[in-house]
Amino acid sequence: MSQVENRMDSGRQPRRLPILLWVSLGIFALVPVVRWCLFETDHQFANMGGTATVMLGCLVAYVSLWYHFAIGARRKAFFLAAPLAIATIGWSLFEFTGVTGELIPIFRTRLWLKRLVSNSNIVPSSASQTVPIRESAPIPFESTQFLGPDRNGIVQNQEFSVAWDEQLPKVVWKIPIGAGWSGFAISRELAITLEQIDEQECLTAFELKTGKVAWRVKSPGRHSHPLGGLGPRSTPTIHRGKVIAQSALGIVSCVELETGALLWQQDLLKLAGIDQETSEKAILWGRSGSPLVFENSVVVPFGGKADSPSLKSLIAFDLETGQEIWTGGDQQISYASPVLLTLCGVQQIVGVNEGSVTGHDPKKGSVLWSTPWPSKSNGDACSSQPVAVDDRRLLLGKGYALGSKMIELNCSGHNSENEPDSASWKVDTNWESTRNLKTKFTSAIAYQGYLYGLSDGVLECIDPKDGSRVWRGKRFGHGQSIIVNGHILVTTEDGRVVLIPATPSGQGREIAQMPVLDGVTWNIPAVAGPYLLIRNAEFAACLVSNKDAGHDAGSVPQ
Numbered sequence: 370m371s372q373v374e375n376r377m378d379s380g381r382q383p384r385r386l387p388i389l390l391w392v393s394l395g396i397f398a399l400v401p402v403v404r405w406c407l408f409e410t411d412h413q414f415a416n417m418g419g420t421a422t423v424m425l426g427c428l429v430a431y432v433s434l435w436y437h438f439a440i441g442a443r444r445k446a447f448f449l450a451a452p453l454a455i456a457t458i459g460w461s462l463f464e465f466t467g468v469t470g471e472l473i474p475i476f477r478t479r480l481w482l483k484r485l486v487s488n489s490n491i492v493p494s495s496a497s498q499t500v501p502i503r504e505s506a507p508i509p510f511e512s513t514q515f516l517g518p519d520r521n522g523i524v525q526n527q528e529f530s531v532a533w534d535e536q537l538p539k540v541v542w543k544i545p546i547g548a549g550w551s552g553f554a555i556s557r558e559l560a561i562t563l564e565q566i567d568e569q570e571c572l573t574a575f576e577l578k579t580g581k582v583a584w585r586v587k588s589p590g591r592h593s594h595p596l597g598g599l600g601p602r603s604t605p606t607i608h609r610g611k612v613i614a615q616s617a618l619g620i621v622s623c624v625e626l627e628t629g630a631l632l633w634q635q636d637l638l639k640l641a642g643i644d645q646e647t648s649e650k651a652i653l654w655g656r657s658g659s660p661l662v663f664e665n666s667v668v669v670p671f672g673g674k675a676d677s678p679s680l681k682s683l684i685a686f687d688l689e690t691g692q693e694i695w696t697g698g699d700q701q702i703s704y705a706s707p708v709l710l711t712l713c714g715v716q717q718i719v720g721v722n723e724g725s726v727t728g729h730d731p732k733k734g735s736v737l738w739s740t741p742w743p744s745k746s747n748g749d750a751c752s753s754q755p756v757a758v759d760d761r762r763l764l765l766g767k768g769y770a771l772g773s774k775m776i777e778l779n780c781s782g783h784n785s786e787n788e789p790d791s792a793s794w795k796v797d798t799n800w801e802s803t804r805n806l807k808t809k810f811t812s813a814i815a816y817q818g819y820l821y822g823l824s825d826g827v828l829e830c831i832d833p834k835d836g837s838r839v840w841r842g843k844r845f846g847h848g849q850s851i852i853v854n855g856h857i858l859v860t861t862e863d864g865r866v867v868l869i870p871a872t873p874s875g876q877g878r879e880i881a882q883m884p885v886l887d888g889v890t891w892n893i894p895a896v897a898g899p900y901l902l903i904r905n906a907e908f909a910a911c912l913v914s915n916k917d918a919g920h921d922a923g924s925v926p927q
Contacts, residue, residue: 389433396426411770412471412825467598470847510898512555513607515659520708522814524853528898530914531856533868533881538914542580546909549600552893553902556607560902565600570616584629592617592655602657613667617655633691641673651675653747659706663731666694670702682722697734700725704752713780719755738794754812758833768809775799800836810847810891819873823850828877842877849893860903864890885910
């Protein structure tokens with residue numbers, strides 16, 4: 370048979386798919402397998418593994434198509450230009466606004482849902498007000514610090530109705546706000562938070578009744594990260610008519626509650642002898658420790674340059690003057706906030722550091738005890754608070770597949786001054802779990818003999834005796850949770866509020882839920898009297914939950 374006939378026969382044969390293209394299809398088929406294998410370990414890792422597998426499949430498919438079909442200059446030019454054209458069109462139509470807590474990228478259409486670029490002209494609109502607050506006298510309701518009155522996520526307040534099955538909360542106001550992951554502190558009709566406005570970190574007081582700005586204290590600076598977002602992270606603390614706050618860049622400010630007049634200010638980076646670049650190499654996601662007031666001192670995480678003798682875990686300032694009182698510990702800081710606990714009959718400040726958890730003498734800062742707790746503040750960071758289960762047991766939790774650990778403390782001796790001696794403390798591990806209470810951005814709550822929390826975005830109830838799971842509820846994403854009047858109040862990552870009974874027999878069944886905010890919501894909520902304040906990096910809202918709220922149930926202004 371001639372060569373011409375051979376070519377004609379070969380031309381009549383169907384073209385087979387290239388082997389590499391079959392390989393790419395096989396790689397795509399592995400995506401659900403990869404996600405399934407990693408899903409129970411960590412949802413973020415499952416998404417990363419799935420994305421990496423898809424990208425590998427696309428690369429193999431592109432190479433295969435190039436090798437077999439990019440014949441000639443025109444086709445080669447097309448194959449080179451096509452990915453660039455698709456990327457250019459996508460970039461012109463959509464903008465990247467951040468990621469969820471599971472590293473899922475968020476894009477918004479540039480044409481009809483443009484992201485707020487500058488918040489310098491934020492003016493709350495009276496039109497957003499839907500429920501008038503009827504009090505004429507000053508409102509006595511307060512929520513003066515991070516995670517409620519005892520910094521443990523539990524709020525008991527009979528003014529706040531949890532009968533959401535009968536009537537949902539009403540929105541008092543909803544306003545745009547500067548970027549940041551700060552929560553609200555509330556006192557004397559003022560709701561105070563931290564926000565980023567242009568190149569300023571701002572401590573802002575809003576009127577609780579209207580959402581209007583009462584005062585604003587600005588400090589030059591800007592922290593931003595493509596994954597962690599923009600703006601301050603910590604929640605202000607209110608004490609004795611003063612507001613104390615720490616910005617993402619480590620500016621600790623104390624101002625008058627009523628007026629916002631600056632009383633004193635300290636720059637932690639300057640005290641540590643480091644600049645912002647050096648600090649953020651170690652503390653990648655921005656300083657987020659909420660100030661703790663003990664007697665007449667303000668305690669915040671300190672930090673410093675890695676491997677430096679000046680590196681300290683905590684620092685205390687005089688509440689009245691701002692003068693340094695003490696420093697304690699020698700570990701790099703994490704993203705948790707110091708908490709005052711009484712363990713083994715000894716009052717102490719417990720701090721979560723990079724790689725350890727330590728108990729400190731609250732008057733001197735000296736370390737009483739220490740236990741390892743792996744984390745890297747420029748990577749798999751720890752943001753969760755230590756949770757006191759009783760006077761000896763302490764729960765530690767974090768995300769990134771580490772999970773939770775229950776430690777038990779014992780103190781057997783005292784020094785010459787009849788104070789607990791650091792050498793007399795013993796720390797044992799009762800149990801560890803890499804499957805339960807993987808609290809990435811949030812913290813577990815100990816309530817009536819059980820532990821509740823968002824574990825990798827899924828609500829769980831855990832038995833503290835052995836770490837076993839009592840029930841596993843719905844998935845709410847990496848939002849926040851507190852317990853109010855015996856009910857778990859969840860602010861979901863997508864901006865809803867959900868109410869669930871905090872009981873081991875409840876199985877996580879919802880009473881009710883309602884959408885409130887748009888956008889990723891990682892901020893902790895605050896309850897003061899019948900009022901619930903929530904916010905994210907774009908909006909803030911005040912809701913009222915009582916029998917006299919008025920208006921139709923579930924009315925949410927846009």
